[in-house]
Amino acid sequence: MAPIVIKSILISESVDPCCKKVLEENGIQVTEKLNLTKEDLISEIKNYDGLVVRSSTKVTADIINAASNLKIIGRAGTGVDNVDVDAATKHGVIVMNTPSGNTISAAELTCILITSLSRHVPQAAMSMKAGKWDRKKFMGAELFGKTLGIVGLGRIGKEVASRMQSFGMKTIGYDPITPREVTAGWGVEQMTLEELWPQCDFITVHTPLMPSTTGLLNDASFAKCKKGVRVVNCARGGIIDEDSLLRALESGQCAGAGLDVFVEEPPKNRALVDHPNVISCPHLGASTSEAQARCGQDIALQIVDMVKGKGLVGAVSALVSLPVGMEMGYGHCNGIEMSNETGAFSIHHSGLLVCSRTGVEFPDSGWCLWGGEGFG
Ligand SMILES: NC(=O)c1ccc[n+]([C@@H]2O[C@H](COP(=O)([O-])OP(=O)(O)OC[C@H]3O[C@@H](n4cnc5c(N)ncnc54)[C@H](O)[C@@H]3O)[C@@H](O)[C@H]2O)c1
Numbered sequence: 001m002a003p004i005v006i007k008s009i010l011i012s013e014s015v016d017p018c019c020k021k022v023l024e025e026n027g028i029q030v031t032e033k034l035n036l037t038k039e040d041l042i043s044e045i046k047n048y049d050g051l052v053v054r055s056s057t058k059v060t061a062d063i064i065n066a067a068s069n070l071k072i073i074g075r076a077g078t079g080v081d082n083v084d085v086d087a088a089t090k091h092g093v094i095v096m097n098t099p100s101g102n103t104i105s106a107a108e109l110t111c112i113l114i115t116s117l118s119r120h121v122p123q124a125a126m127s128m129k130a131g132k133w134d135r136k137k138f139m140g141a142e143l144f145g146k147t148l149g150i151v152g153l154g155r156i157g158k159e160v161a162s163r164m165q166s167f168g169m170k171t172i173g174y175d176p177i178t179p180r181e182v183t184a185g186w187g188v189e190q191m192t193l194e195e196l197w198p199q200c201d202f203i204t205v206h207t208p209l210m211p212s213t214t215g216l217l218n219d220a221s222f223a224k225c226k227k228g229v230r231v232v233n234c235a236r237g238g239i240i241d242e243d244s245l246l247r248a249l250e251s252g253q254c255a256g257a258g259l260d261v262f263v264e265e266p267p268k269n270r271a272l273v274d275h276p277n278v279i280s281c282p283h284l285g286a287s288t289s290e291a292q293a294r295c296g297q298d299i300a301l302q303i304v305d306m307v308k309g310k311g312l313v314g315a316v317s318a319l320v321s322l323p324v325g326m327e328m329g330y331g332h333c334n335g336i337e338m339s340n341e342t343g344a345f346s347i348h349h350s351g352l353l354v355c356s357r358t359g360v361e362f363p364d365s366g367w368c369l370w371g372g373e374g375f376g
């Protein structure tokens with residue numbers, strides 16, 4: 001791989017200081033400017049070879065078009081839905097993420113929301129602070145023996161399963177890509193969504209936000225659930241349709257929701273946040289010192305490796321420039337096996353890889369196809 005020259009990088013969000021340190025130790029000049037408006041970013045970006053962001057900076061096509069020197073957009077975290085990967089690819093800008101750095105933190109917050117929902121801990125704590133001693137109102141239910149449905153059995157889904165199994169929960173799930181025999185090895189029985197909905201006491205979603213996952217839980221799927229199901233979304237706002245969730249909470253079909261993410265962040269419509277049976281957080285899944293240190297260090301090291309011509313670990317957009325029908329590589333990731341099997345992936349206009357044989361959409365996350373870590 002030919003080395004790529006990166007002399008200056010703009011960090012536009014609160015990224016762990018080790019990111020700046022590693023880049024500077026490798027001769028890259030780093031400027032940190034937080035809370036830039038879109039207009040500020042458009043006028044600033046031409047001065048930099050690289051941009052490092054988290055999820056708040058919306059790196060839209062107009063920003064990328066104005067970035068005459070930009071060669072790399074580094075996402076210190078997992079989701080790249082705040083970056084216009086198509087526009088970046090068209091401009092030859094590499095988009096890179098650090099998908100495993102915050103897995104444990106996101107999984108832990110998910111489990112905290114599940115356990116809090118079962119015992120109303122946040123509501124009880126607020127009532128204590130209000131000077132009350134209300135033991136009847138906060139009667140809960142044990143998690144032991146209950147069924148947790150996990151939709152999306154990738155990195156975070158797997159970690160959630162093992163933690164909740166230690167509470168004695170039965171874990172079932174659905175994932176169109178991770179093989180059933182692999183998740184059976186983690187104690188997760190896979191089934192169709194139609195089979196899954198009516199069995200669950202709790203449902204947690206861990207997919208990327210894509211056309212096929214938008215509104216996965218909607219009026220129709222809530223209607224198939226047990227009355228009183230509790231749901232958690234620590235993935236992306238919109239995977240659980242927000243209007244349907246509110247209706248299900250109001251009718252009692254859904255007894256509680258734990259939400260870390262919203263369609264609009266921060267949410268202007270406060271109906272869900274204000275609902276008494278909703279526990280919500282301001283997108284805190286990755287907000288631990290450990291996750292931030294890992295993501296900050298990983299993105300810096302990946303950029304340095306790219307500059308030195310050592311590799312393109314975490315590259316997301318590079319895939320889009322590969323020809324349809326290419327050989328993607330070898331490994332035990334099912335996506336790779338399928339590419340070898342079919343040689344028939346096409347690049348969807350939204351940046352998704354779509355297998356023409358199965359119609360399965362792959363998120364454009366480089367880890368699974370480049371890293372070869374698969375589902376080990
Ligand atoms: N709240 C936070 O701060 C936070 C932190 C980290 C990650 N995330 C988000 O969590 C989500 C999961 O992250 P991850 O690292 O586990 O990703 P991952 O890529 O490891 O796993 C996602 C899984 O979803 C599966 N999937 C795709 N389409 C599906 C569908 N239609 N139905 C069911 N499963 C489907 C994929 O096959 C994959 O196994 C992402 O949306 C990510 O952006 C949020």
Ligand SMILES: O=C(O)[C@H](O)COP(=O)(O)O
Nearest residue numbers: 054055056077078079286
């Ligand atoms: O996709 C992610 O990595 C998470 O949503 C975390 O986003 P953040 O880096 O903005 O906290």
